Amino acid sequence: MATNAEIAGRFEEFADLLEADDVEYKPRAYRRAAENVRSHPTPIADYVAADDREAIEGIEGVGDAIASKIVEYVETGAIEELEELRAALPIDIADITRIEGVGPKTAGKLYRELGIETLDDLEAAAEAGEIQAVKGFGPKTEQNIRDNLEFAREVGQRHLLGEGRPLADDVLAYLEDLETVERCEVAGSIRRWRETIGDVDVLAATDAPEAVVEAFVDWGSVGSEIESGPAKASVRIGEIRVDLRVVAPEEFGSALQYFTGSKDHNVRLRNYAIDQGMKLNEYGAFDVSDLEDAEDGQRVGDRVAGDTEAGMYEALGLSWMPPELREDRGEIPAAENGELPDLLARDDVRGDLHTHTEWSDGNDTVAEMVAAAAERGYDYFAVADHAEGPGVVGGMGLSNEEILAQVDVVREVDADTEIEVFTGIEANVDASGDIGLSEDVIEALDVVVASPHSGLDQDAETATDRLVRAIENPAVDVLGHPSGRLLNERSGLAFDAAELGRAAAEHGTALEVNSNPRRLDLWGSAVQAAIEEGAPIAVNTDAHRTTTLEFMRWGVHTARRGWAEPADVINTWELEELRTFLH
Structure with a gap:
């Protein structure tokens, strides 16, 4: 069954290929539809199965033509018009545009001028010095391409957590309904809430392994079977590989600990166990202190733990560690x-x-966003639309006059709701660290989030200085998505997270964990480095519609990967404490 993310991916490809072909207007329509399809709370394939055309066209940005393509893709696995476009422009557009600074238009030009279709073609042309000879390019662009090839290849093999985890939740729900399954849980990087995953790993405890494997492979959501055996199976659901491993109930805890990882955590833990005369593996924790050869066999020694994961740690005198922490960072x-x-x-x-x-590039009104926040039980909420400036998509940022007009609207909504509504803006951190807001605008606002949106190819030292300057600006309350990265699309700025943390602690500026699953910026290790310097953290959704307020889930787990406690995060504070911080 086609997932929403898979359908959205087809329309993003549509948009990129049309833009590469210098088609105007249509790409924006396809991108808007893709964004709304990706974040839609209901599987759109269910609408297709129910022949509910009205529901499909009820998705914002999806008209008759795009709805027909959705139905065509869900029912056939292809879109004829997209196939024709691919044939006319045989470019690996998703791979090539992962190179920082190479967008669809650039990819189209390189195809027309040099016949570049793949990353390998791009690398060969760069190494031969052919790209700098194309009009509008130069040595710097060519070097940038060489520098970013490794990143583009690596991320092309991974999926976003925001795509993989909902699928994993569906797999768990299916397995939990099987009478033969006693316990089940995800493992691997998805259980550690890493921002990207290779595949979905699932463990199930059962006394009937072959029956569970058979039921899993026969599940209606499975697109294709990759392989299967008596105790494990691999399938493809949409574009994601799902690996199931079945284990005996008494070994579920040890298997879960082992297959959750990370590799570095497990190596460190095994060495810790050896120092105590213990042996750890996927079958349990074994006391081997009285044995001469502790390495001979997997189940050698006195088994002291394994049915629960907590027991594996307790056998070593350790507290259970949340999966997000298991990265060997202390x-x-x-x-x-x-x-x-x-x-x-x-x-x-x-x-x-x-x-x-x-007001800028969101989908819903101020009142609708505030009402959705109130329904979530929030005590406070800030509207922070884009200010005009470099890097704002489609030039949809607000002028100083428009910001002041919006302030009046937000104040009216605030007066009509029980939660506190802050006036705010997302200003742009330009290449030098300035934010470009007038003094009267700054005075009118409660919250200024300052974020980089352009100039993301600076070296680490320059980028760090730029971001520190923004942090030091007394008008800035939150440094938003500090790297500006888009996962699997662009790497964004490199910087010294500890230096940002020191500046943030000194100047009372929060560093953001942007919860959009395409960003997750800051990330775990950067959050940890910043918190160690005393920096305050803000976990925000960057939501562009009411449904994406749910992104908070991804941000919270990302902050947990950075060892964040509630006191570290300003939007866990009581209203008066937060108001004091902001002012």
Whole structure:
């Protein structure tokens, strides 16, 4: 069954190929449809199965023509018009546009001038010095392409957490309904909430392994079977590979610990166990202190744990460690010393300080966004539409006059709701670190989020200086998505996270964990480095419609990967404490 993300991906490809072919207007329509399809809360394939054309066309940005293409893709697995476009422009557009600074128009020009279709073609042309000879290019562009090829190849093999985790939840729900399954859980990087994943790993405890494997392979959502055996199977659902491993119930805990990883965490933990005369593997924890050869066999020694994951750690005198921490960044010594953090939880979040409305590039009104926030039980909420400036998509940023006009609207909505509504803006951090807001605008606003949207190819030292300058600006409350990265699309700015953390702590500026699953910026290790310097953190959704307020889920788990506790995160604070921080 085609997922929403898969359908959205086809329309994003449509948009890119049309733009590469110098077609105007249509690409924007396809991108808008793709964004709304991707974030739609209901599987659109269900509408197709129910022949509910009205529901399909009820999705914003989806008219009759695009709805017909959705039906065609769900029913046949292809869109004839897209296939024709691919034949006319045989470019690996998704791969090539992952190169920083290479957009669809650039890809189209390189195809027409040099016949470049793939990353390999691009690399060969760059190495031969052919790209700098094309009009409008030069040595710097050619070097940039060479520098970014490795990134483009690596991310092309991975999927966004925001695409993989909902699929994993569906797999778990299906397995939990099987009478033969006693317990099941995801494992691997998806359980650690890493921002991108290679595939979805699932464990199931059962006394009937072959029956579970057969039921899994026969599941209606499975697109194709890759391989299967008595105790494991691999299938493809949409574009994502799902690997199931079935284990005996008494070994479920040890298998879960082992297959969750990370590899570095497990190596460190096994070495810790060896020092205590213990042996850990996927079958359990074994006391081998009385054995001469502890490496001979997987189930050698006295088995002291394995039915639960917590028992595996307890056997070593350690506290259970949340999966998000298992990256070998100090979690084992912290568990040994009773110093594991009391991690942020979703229910700790009291509000969202970075959201958008139809005033800029959002979809819903101020009142609709605020009402949705109130329904979530938030105490406060900020509207932070784009200010005009470099890098704002489609030139949809607000002028100073428009910002002041919106302030009046937000104040009216605030007066008519029980939650506190802050006036705000997402200003642009330009290449030098300035934010470009007038003093009267700054005075009128409660929250200024300042984010980089352009000039994302600076070296790490220049980028760090640029972001620190924005942090030091007394008007800035939150440094938004500091790297400007888009996962699997562009790498964004490199910077010294500890230096940003020191500046943020000194100047009372929060560093954002942007919860959009295409960003997750800051990321775990950067959050940890910033918190160690005393920096305050803000976990915001960057929501552009009411449904994407749900993105908070991804941001919370990303902050947890950075060891964030509730006190570290400003939007867990009581209203008065937050108001004091902002002013």
